[in-house]
Amino acid sequence: MFSRSFLTNNLRSLSQTVSHQYGAAQKVQFINFSARLQSTFKLNPESIASTYSQEPKLKFTNEHEWISIHPDGTGFIGITNYAADALGDATFIELPAHQIGEKIDNGETISSIESVKSASDIYSPISGEIVEVNEKLDQSPELINTDPMGEGWIVKVKVDEGSSLDELMDVDAYKTFVENSEH
C-alpha cells in the first residue's frame, strides 16, 4: 500500500512540488527571512521600543518574548526574531485591547499570534499594567515577521516596581539558550 501523505516520513530529503497560482505567501517568507538575519538579537534602534528613552534594558524569556524596559518603568513587549522565524508568516495578532489599564501578572497570556498553521500564546515577562497595544498589527500582522524586535512590538506596559527581572535573560544568556535549543 502506497501512501498519499507518505512524505511525512521523508520531509527532510523530499518534498512535494507545487506551483500553485496563489503561492505568494511562501515567497514573502523567503524574503523576510534573509532581511532579518543580521539583527537577530537586537532591538530595531529606530523603533519606539528603543527610542522611547536613552537607555532601555533588553531582556528575554525562555518562551522567546523580549521586553525593553526604560528608566521610567515603561516596557515594550514582543517576540524575538527566532520566534518569528519559527512561527512563519503571521496572519492575525490578538491584542489585549480590552485589557488596557488592567493589571497583568508575570506569565499571564497577553496576546496570541496566529500563522496559517498555528496559534501561539504570548506571555507577559513581568507584572504590571497594560498601557497600550500596537494597533498597527491589526492591519499589518506581517510586522511580526518583518520587524519583530521593533515595529512589531505588541504591548506597552508599566512595569510594577516590585516586579522581579531576575528570571529574565540578558542578550548573551538568550543567545546561548537559543543555540542550545537548536541542538
Added chain:
Amino acid sequence: MLKTASRTISRAYSTDQLKPFQSHLSVLLNKAGGVVDDTIVTKHGDDSYYIVTNAGCRDKDTAFFKEELAKFDQDKQIVHENFEGTLLAIQGPKAQEVVAKFTNTPLADLYFGNSRFIDLQGFGTDAKFHIARGGYTGEDGFEISIPDSKVGVDFFNALLEYDEIVKPIGLAARDSLRLEAGMCLYGHELNEDVTPIEASLNWLVSKSRRSPESATFNGADKIISQINNPKSVSFKRVGLVSKGPSPRHGNKIFSAEEPFKQIGTVCSGSPSPSCGRNVAQVFLDKPYNKTGTKVKVEIRGKLRDAEVAKMPFYPTSYYKGA
C-alpha cells in the same frame, strides 16, 4: 498494490465499478458505517487494483485488508502487496508542462481521475512509472509513484532545476490547498465514528450500490438508511468562513441566538492564503448547517463570529479536457 478480485473491492468499498486506469475517491468502512480510512482506488484490470491510503493509517489499513480478504476462502489467490518508494506530487497549472520535460509519453489526453504508466527520461532506467492525474489540492496536477528511491530523489532534484516554475512545498502548504478545495483529511473530517453521509460524502456511495442486492459494503444498513431518511442524520460536514482569529481543529461552535448551546465542532480550519479570510470545515448540527447561518466559534475562551459557507472555498481547476 492490491491485486484482488473486483468482488472483494465491492465489499470493502461503496463506490461503483471503475474502468481500467480510472481512479475514484473512496472510503474503507467499518461495520457501523464509520470511516476506517479514505483512499484513492485505481483499477488496473479486473484482477488488479492500486490503492493509495494515508500513511498515518497504514497499520490499521493493512489489518483491514487482511481481515476483509480472510472472508473470501475461495479466493485464496488474492495477493495484497504494500508498495515502498517515493510519491511525488507535482501540482498547479504548469504541472503538465513540467512533467512533459521528462517523459515521451503523451499527457494531454490523461484527464483528471485517470492514470497510466509512463517512461521517465534521464534517470538511467527503462522502468515505467505509475502516474495519476490529480493530487488532492483542487488544482491540476500529477502524482508519480517511484519505487526506486534513488530515481525518486534524482527526479525531485531535476524538477527543482526548473526553479522558475517549480517550487518545493511541504505538507502544511498542501493541507491549505485541500482545505480550500473543501476536501476531507482523515482524523479531522473523517474518523471511525462518522459515516460518509454525515461527512457530506453521499457521492461516494454510487447510485448503483444503493439497492438491497448491491449494497453489500460494510455498514450498508446504516449508510443506506441515512441516505433514504435524511432527517435521521443529526449533523453534517459543512464549510465555515470568518475574519480575525482562525477556527482550529477542536474548537466548539455555538448558536448565535443561544450562545450557551453547542451545535458543532471544528474539524480543521486555517487562514486561507487564496481567499483572504479564514476557512474551516466543521461538523454542525441541523438545522444550523444551512449556508449563510451565523454561528459563534469559541477560540481562546471567546466566542467569535463565523458563517456557514459553501464549499469549495476556492474553485477547483481539474484537467477534464475540452
